[in-house]
Amino acid sequence: MNTYQHFIKNEWVEPDSGQYFDALDPFSGETWAKLPQGNAIDVDRAATAAAVAMEGPWSKMSATDRGMLLYRLGALIESNAQKLAEVESRDNGKLLSEVLGQVRYAAKYFYYYGGLADKIQGAVIPNDKPKVFNYTRYEPVGVVATITPWNSSLLLTAWKVAPALCAGNTIVAKPSEHTSVSMFELAKLFVEAGFPPGVFNVITGFGKDVGEPLVAHPAVSVVAFTGGDEGGRRVAVQAAQHFKRCTLELGGKSPNIVFDDADLTNAANGVVTGIFSAGGQTCMAGSRLLLQESIHDEFVERLLTICKDAKIGNPAEPGVQVGPVATKPQFDKVVSYIDIAKSEGANCVLGGKTRSGNGYGAGQFVEPTIFTGVNNSMRIAQEEVFGPILSVLKFKDEDDAVRIGNDIRFGLAAGVWTKSLHRAMYMSEKLRAGTVWINNYRSTSFTTPFGGFKDSGLGREGGVEAVKEFLEVKSVWVSTDLQMPDPFIRKY
Incomplete structure (x- = not known):
């Protein structure tokens, strides 16, 4: 039986509480792994590591090089798909054949967004001001917290993490307490792929102890959540109190x-x-x-x-x-x-x-x-x-x-x-x-946006639209006028 620890800065870290909880096999009902029971101190460690990584080698890496890391990660997921699927199937009880297909498809999200990383382009904007040049540029928002449910942990993580990394952000991932093992196995592949320390972090535990402190942490800029509408509503309220963006992929009755x-x-x-x-x-x-x-x-x-x-x-x-x-x-x-x-x-x-x-x-x-x-x-x-x-x-x-x-x-x-x-x-x-x-049902793709109307959520995952959820747009005005106008009169 494996005992896992938090994954922070590419290292395995003992939980502050020293406590662990059981991962249960839904078929047999047996405990088959031990998981670290996180708290607010663990959240702070992970979020701080992700924030520091935003200022380190990751931020100095070219978009093309970031894309190559994503592509390398996708290849590792693909080559380890059988092991990852066996772990997730045992964790959530889904058919092994279906989970194997999901994991192999998750790799394609990293391929797609790896290719998109150096194609995020601003625009030169024609404007009505003489001797002023205006353009836009896109910048990463910073630390992204991903909170995923138990039904498709790895695939839904790929939906969030791949576009967020494509945009140049760093990640703190909080999987469901019911299905956390596969996320730790995924974390090992981030190290193997060569991601700098702190770019991807994993902490586990329960919503009140980990989820809420993570959403509220001052280093976190965006929360990407998939789950029930009640949980999504709590995330949205908490995020709004701190003026944070959130993407919410919630329930359905389709x-x-x-x-x-x-x-x-x-x-x-x-x-x-x-x-x-x-x-x-x-x-x-x-x-x-x-x-x-x-x-x-x-x-x-x-x-x-x-x-x-x-x-x-x-x-x-x-x-x-x-x-x-x-x-x-x-x-x-x-x-x-x-x-x-x-x-x-x-x-x-x-x-x-x-x-x-x-x-x-x-x-x-x-x-x-x-x-x-x-x-x-x-x-x-x-x-x-x-x-x-x-x-x-x-x-x-x-x-x-x-x-x-x-x-x-x-x-x-x-x-x-x-x-x-x-x-x-x-x-x-x-x-x-x-x-x-x-004339079909349940088709999705990394090329195509997915998300809901009404109580089914906010924002979109998949396609180019997903990257926009993790970017800030900045407008830059450059004067080419050699002489400043009257400073007491605003130039409209």
Whole structure:
């Protein structure tokens, strides 16, 4: 069993408290690693190290050289993908096959932003002032605090860290206390890649002890957070008190909308991918299925055929399709929503049960569950469950689908299944969501911005837009006039 320490200035540092907490395997329920229990003193050490690094070799490095380090890190992630995936799968219970794909894809974020590092360009701005030259330049904001959840720790870290480093900032990373091991394994690769001390730091612990002091620390300029909307709201309030920027990628209750002219086979597969892949433990889950009335019964039958024999079990075993819920509190929450849905009058047509006993380890398994007869006022249709539960609602026409789809406080994503180009374009315009997928679901890329409307967050991750979240823009005015005008009169 490994015992990890904080990673600060490229060194392993004993926690100030001297205390450690358990990393639990969600499948077996066993402790498999020990993690440092951080506090405000540890936060100060890490944030100070990151601030000092902003003034050291990192700041003197050319953008091209910074990009080469990012590219080298991406190559190391790719070559160590199997080990990283095994660690993360054991940490959060996601299928090893899925996590391996995520880790390999995370490497591409570092490749992309490594190539972008020396292409951040200001502009010469034509202006109405004679004999004055005006241009803009972009500068790093400073220390960036990244706070990531337990469902996709390495991939979501790449979403934040790669563009922040591309822009020339330094990092203090705080992973979820439930899934911290993979972040320490990633930190080893930063050393191997040749990053200067203090550019990337990792501290672990609980929100009150580490997360809150990190957001409030005076050396931190930007907070990049992924998590639930309640946690995001606390981060936003705390950051605002210190006039700090924050990016918030928060919850979702995304509508996956199937029209009667869709390819129903593809749509059914897309709906399953949207909710039962990753066990529904993803912010972009298509947890509300909106079906046009004329195809409701037929489409539900298609889903039952696909899902009724889904293989549930050890996420490390080949062929397993549904793994355990990542944490015991989340397992209890998911189970409670099954009871809530039944009490509200929804009809459970698949699943609704837990699995335990031989082959199911600690028993944190929830069967893929489908509820029909759901109306949009029910809690099961309005609140993020973050588990393998699908709510099915009926709609009449395009406007009805838009009304139901938008009648939610979240706005992270939406899916539309149709063969009509006109309908696809109309729906993509009317749906209030940061991402709209047409005839596919859960596609993301390092080239493309991702983020939410409404309570689903602030800012964007991915693409060129992500780098802008970690840059200050400076306007520079250069006079070419050899004689100053009257100093008592402002020159407009």
